[in-house]
Amino acid sequence: MPGLLRGVARTAVISGTATAVSNRVSRRQAGRWAQQDYERAAPAYAQPPAPQPPAPEPPAGDSMDAKIAQLKELAQLKEQGVLSEAEFQTQKSRILGT
Secondary structure, eight states, X not given: OHHHHHHXXXXXXXXXXXXXXXXXXXXXXXXXXXXXXXXXXXXXXXXXXXXXXXXXXXXXXXXXXHHHHHHHHHHXXXXXXXXXXXXXXXXXXXXXXX
């Protein structure tokens, strides 16, 4: 009987140790995977790009050709998605002086 008890106790210790080690390895691996996921997604969490500075004010003596060129440039920026509709309208009214 003492030999049987010793065998059971020994099995319990070995099993408990194996379980503790397995749990620790699982936690460490999960932490590593979480860190890798965070690093992959880091660009998504990066700060948004700085807003575009407003277009420079046209000099008072600008000709209509210069204003048209600026409006075309603004239209291209809007088509590319750089400017929103509201930003486009604001800059357009500023160029036209309205």
